[in-house]
Amino acid sequence: MLHETAIIAVAFAYLGILFAIAYYADERADAGRSVIASPYIYSLSLAVYATAWTFYGSVGRAASDGVGFLPIYIGPTLMIALWWVVMRKILRISKQNRITSLADFIASRYGKSALLGGLVTVIAVIGILPYISLQLKAVSNSFTILVQYPAIVMPGNAATLLIRQDTALWVALILAAFTIVFGTRHLDAAEHHQGMVAAIAFESLVKLLAFLAVGVFVTFGIYDGFGDLFGRVAAAPKLRAMLAPLEGAAGGYANWAWLTILSMMAIMFLPRQFQVAVIENLDEKHLNKAIWLFPLYMLAINVFVLPIAFGGLLRFPDGSVDADTFVLTLPMAEKHELLALLVFIGGLSAATGMVIVETIALSTMVCNDLVMPVLLRIRRLRLNERRDLTGLLLGIRRGAIVLILLLGYLYFKLAGEAYALVSIGLISFAAVAQFAPAMFGGIFWKGGTRTGALCGLLAGFAVWLYTLLLPALARSGWLPIGIVDDGPFGIELLRPLQLFGLTGLDEISHAMIWSMIANVGAYVIASLSVSPGADEHRQASLFVDVFRHSGEARGARFWRGTASVPDLYNLLARFLGTAAADAAFGQYANAKGLKWPDGQLVADAELVHYVEVQLAGAIGASSARIMVAAVVKEEALTLDEVREILDEASQVVAYSHRLEQKSRELETTSAELRAANERLTELDRLKDDFISTVTHELRTPLTSIRALSEILHDDPELDRRQRVKFLGIIIKESERLTRLINQVLDLAKIESGNAEWHSSELDLRELIEEAAAAVGPVIAEHRIALALRLPDRVPAITADRDRLMQVMLNLLSNAVKFCDREAGRITIALTRQPDALRIDVVDNGPGIRREDQELIFQKFRQVGDTLTEKPHGTGLGLPISRQIVQHFGGRLWVESGSGSGATFSFTMPLGSRTTGSVISAGDVNAAGVAP
């Protein structure tokens, strides 16, 4: 019965059933009545974890390591317990950000980095190749064995088969075609493949049933139950050691530990696991049931592993039959054809399940995260302008599927024979474990940056290549074995399997230690050394704080730019088709209470974000970003805005600390500058004050002149008396104005050093007498008594006569103004001092208060500012006088007591310029040289 054709027919029939299930499920999904929206289906789909490796390889491992096959299943069970925290977060993040694959998740988290997405894809593809080749090997081997029934013959070296008889190649091609039909019939925005999930769930049942059937058969059919079986094993001396749980050696504990950890990573990061657990998940609540259903499945499928292994060892004690094949060869040996066929189908089921999901997941990553970003950046292709890209996307995916399977086959040919199935699988586990630091760091640590993820992934992958892939290739003869045995170029420390002298571990543990050290180390160090960009900050917050944020609307705030609704619609239609685009826009409009396509939608940040998210579902986040950016004119966010939005206290504090420090440094170095600046500002202010006061002083007389002039002009009938009065005022104010202007100019000239000084020899006595004469009329008018107290002789001095006269007149006119009203007395005294001549002008007025004594020398300041009487004069006389006196090296000051008059004094130094000739009345002696 078990002819080649019969087996092939049954195999195809089974595949046909699978296809039918998938088709039916897809149809129901399109009609909106999904068959797979059940936690049981979800949990069963997770069981795609158990592949042909489980089916055949576990028994093989158990046969050599006893209970040592278990860690690979303990790991996932443990991990599921943690899922409540980890997986829920990943699910929430993925739903919110419309993540379409593992690479998309990582790329999205680290600032929508296309580079990172591409790297993850490459690592995933290379890493999974051994795993795929394992499935091919299992199927082709099991076929080869079964075909030779009733003889039990192990398959020979695969490399010697001719192409036509190369079963593995056929299997690869058929599976490729099958997968293409399964997974690439059309594009779904969310990358849901409901048909595939339904088929997988069915497969999980089939392989479980098959395995259980064999298990029951071996345990209760061939032998008499567990007790009997184990009893016999204990009785066989060679096999007794198998019952010991651990190897006993120190390496045993470490190996167990690493295998457990490794499989914990695998259940999360194998692309197919991520696909079914995260991407295909329809409802977060399914997780609750899965947390206990999946371990139950694991238990069920492992219960009979040891019994089958022991049964096989007992049945084929000479080692001529590969332990990997016991599951199949035991029924064959017992002539149970149907069971053997069922086992074959079970193994086929396990293998196809893995291959389909894995290649679909990988092809999605290759399309969205590797090829599309590159194509979009090549401007020559001008993909932005192509109307419909769905055909291109599907084409890329199909090509990727074929390529991946062929590569898997290639690996099988090159390196597959060197290892048992389990070891091959573990190499893949170790590869996907490299995603762990970037993933866990990504969802729990906001400090993880893109640079960190890149460095970590590259470092870990490099170590993986060196410590696992390289030896595998060397052992198959494709690289000189010397590299493995003696190290590259003979450097023993760099031996791939005992790196830096770490011995005593099996290959996997060894590789894991080094790759994790490199990966985590590079990730943490690089993350801490390089500051992330604004994009990364935003994504980090979105991911790590996903439970804190209220939903998708949050993302809309991180955008600023201009867009138009038709542009956005066309963009979406190009990738998803007009139907899907219409549906998406309709949904959005409904949520806002509007109708589509009535044109009421506003192209605001929210809509752009919505479109981007929809698009990401089809082509991945980084590509979607590029397309949207091309359509809208985006403006860069400033760092201030990002900070504002994120309200990340510690970040803000860190920044402000740095700023504080900077400003403190600047303060200390620029203290002198500030002081100098202050001085300048003060001077400037004084200048401003002066100018504004001058302006005011000039405008005041002008006001009267103008107003009165206008009045005179407008009213020719003005009364004569009024007219005369007004004209008088105009004249007086004009004079006042002129005086003021003159004095201001004068002062300005003196102060700026532009004044002209005409120095000549002069006699102060003479000067004083002249001044007294000049004010004579005024003195007489006010009935003031003027007294002159001059010595007979004084030395001549050299000075500007007019200027000194100006000073005298100023002092005298002040004295006249302020001396007593009734009995005014003014005295002018000239005295000789050792090196100067001193003049005093004394009046008997009210005196000047102490606080005003310096004030009066300031420009425009006059005593009596706050009195009700508006003082006469300009307020510039004294300042000018002082300037003049100082110009000649003298001093001008006042002495006064309140109520007892004031004495203004100034000195004129007797300089070396004085001739020394003494001029006196009647004295002809020419003596007295100046000291």
Add this chain to the structure above:
Amino acid sequence: MTKTVLVADDEPNIVVSLEYLLERDGYSVKVARNGEEALAHIAQFHPDLILLDVMLPLRNGFEVCQKIRQTPEWQGIRIIMLTAKGRETEVSKGLALGADAYITKPFSTKELMAEVRRLLGDSG
């Protein structure tokens, strides 16, 4: 009824011109030479409008203006501020303190009187 205008300025010649202009247009004029006197006159005569110089001795024009606006019963008094300082900050300050108009010296007599009439609601 004749409206009363208070002129608060310490420059006698300016007062002369303002007095003439106002009386010519039929207003009753009171004069104050400093801030304190201005407030006293307001309390006593309750003018309808005050021409208020900024640079007044004792209490400057801004203070007087503020005081008027803070006193409820004087809310109806119109205030025109006058100054020879024409800086924008001064103008804004004055208007912010509640002045109704702000005129810089030297002023046009026509404009000044037009403003007075406008604020007092008289036409012509």
